[in-house]
Amino acid sequence: MNISIIGGGAWGTTLAQALSDNGNKVLIRDINEDFIKKINNEHLHPFFDIKIPESIKATSRLGEAVAFSDIIVLCVPTKAMRKVLTDIAFAITTKKLFVNVSKGIEPDTSKRVSEIVEEVIDKKYIKGYVALSGPSHAEELILRKATALVSASKDEELAKEVQKIFSNEKYLRVYTSDDVIGVETGGAIKNAIAIVSGVANGMGLGENARALLITRGIKEIVSIVVALGGKMETAYGLSGIGDLIVTASSMNSRNFQCGLKIGQGMSVDEATNSIAQSVEGIRAIIAGHEIGIKYKLDLPIIDTAYRVVNNELNAKDALQELLSRSLKEEHYW
Ligand SMILES: NC(=O)c1ccc[n+]([C@@H]2O[C@H](COP(=O)([O-])OP(=O)(O)OC[C@H]3O[C@@H](n4cnc5c(N)ncnc54)[C@H](O)[C@@H]3O)[C@@H](O)[C@H]2O)c1
Structure with missing residues (x-):
């Protein structure tokens, strides 16, 4: 399965490795050209300088990342989320499942990311929304150390779909919840x-x-x-x-x-x-x-x-x- 990750910092690139380990093709979008070069040319995690699978690719082009898959993993700091989603709204042409892995509340509005997605993305392009969160340091998951997360969605099937995509029996276990x-x-x-x-x-x-x-x-x-x-x-x-x-x-x-x-x-x-x-x-x-x-x-x-x-x-x-x-x-x- 193709998966797009928006934000290739410490957490986004770490999740890219887990998704790649699970057999998915991952395209990361980031605005930092040095990160992109590191991922594409040296196959290194941009923060930890640890080798990551060569199949993980990165781009600076948001449109390319949005078109790459039907699953959009949102992993930029919450203060940048509305701007990034506004840019996604211009690029989107098909329904997507939005998986938010950032943890934060929007400055000024105190809104949660699910609320920002609903406000910014046209309903006809939202297949669903899942919040994926839990006790997880990128520093440990990048070393494939045992970690558990919760996949929460109002739509039980989508929570289970994300649970399946991210879980593996070696180091990453995902539970589901209906409480976004x-x-x-x-x-x-x-x-x-x-x-x-x-x-x-x-x-x-x-x-x-x-x-x-x-x-x-x-x-x-x-x-x-x-x-x-x-x-x-x-x-x-x-x-x-x-x-x-x-x-x-x-x-x-x-x-x-x-x-x-x-x-x-x-x-x-x-x-x-x-x-x-x-x-x-x-x-x-x-x-x-x-x-x-x-x-x-x-x-x-x-x-x-x-x-x-x-x-x-x-x-x-x-x-x-x-x-x-x-x-x-x-x-x-
Ligand atoms: N680091 C962790 O262990 C960890 C674990 C779980 C969740 N999270 C959450 O994930 C989110 C990202 O954290 P991180 O540790 O990867 O942060 P980070 O600072 O390492 O990476 C954020 C990435 O977003 C990009 N970015 C920043 N502003 C942007 C903008 N305006 N437009 C587009 N891209 C932009 C940056 O280039 C950077 O690569 C945070 O909400 C954090 O709470 C982090």
Whole structure:
């Protein structure tokens, strides 16, 4: 089967390898000519310099990638998604299955990628939409280390189709779900908690604090998922707590790294600018805070992080505020 991947960075090219291992022909579209040369001429992953299958090809031409297959895997940072989809809307001539693997919420609108696809692509060209997400560092999957994802769609058959295309018995296992809102929201908001976990680490706090943040953080993710119409159990699955565990405790996570630098004293701008790839968790903090106001949610971690991001509070005072909140019973919801 032919598959088009839009965005050949760390994750897009890693998924290309898994799809190629599963017997598919993959064409990647990227705007970075150096990446394209590396993939086509040297058969190397553009970020990790690891050999990838020679059958994986790359192009800068969006029209060529869109025409190449009926499955369009969206893998650009969420802030670029609307522009990329607008360009796809001009190039598209047949129905496509859109598989979104990016994790984030659109800046300014706080929309999920499924909502952007619906707004930008003519209905007659949408065969369906699947969100594919879960605890997955590209650094591990590129080495074919065991990984699990969730394929979520309102259309059960399409969720199963994507499950089959991406799964293999060697290292990649995909589950299905009907909860697109839950999977997309969990995958985006966990980045907010990952930043806070990094801040705590940067301030010299230990694993006790990390466990505290992951556990109380998932409660906030659940509140947001449910407020937006997703299911609580999705937030407790791979795309919620699973992804939070992997992101909030690993140097492979750019969101964790960004938080770490803030905790060590860098400003938010200095920390985000020091990381080459896009850090989607800052936007997730802002979106989480805004959603909290809209739905009147109790989100102490995200709301405090918002004030740090907004330069109203430093990390040390933020910790003090969180610890001095009134004592209460433990509720998981
Ligand atoms: N890296 C991971 O381990 C991982 C795992 C799961 C999901 N994700 C998600 O996948 C998405 C992409 O992450 P990544 O790690 O591959 O990022 P990346 O920065 O490595 O790659 C993004 C790619 O998108 C391209 N791009 C950027 N802006 C563009 C634009 N305006 N138009 C067209 N192309 C553009 C870039 O050239 C780059 O190659 C993110 O939403 C991320 O959260 C990443």
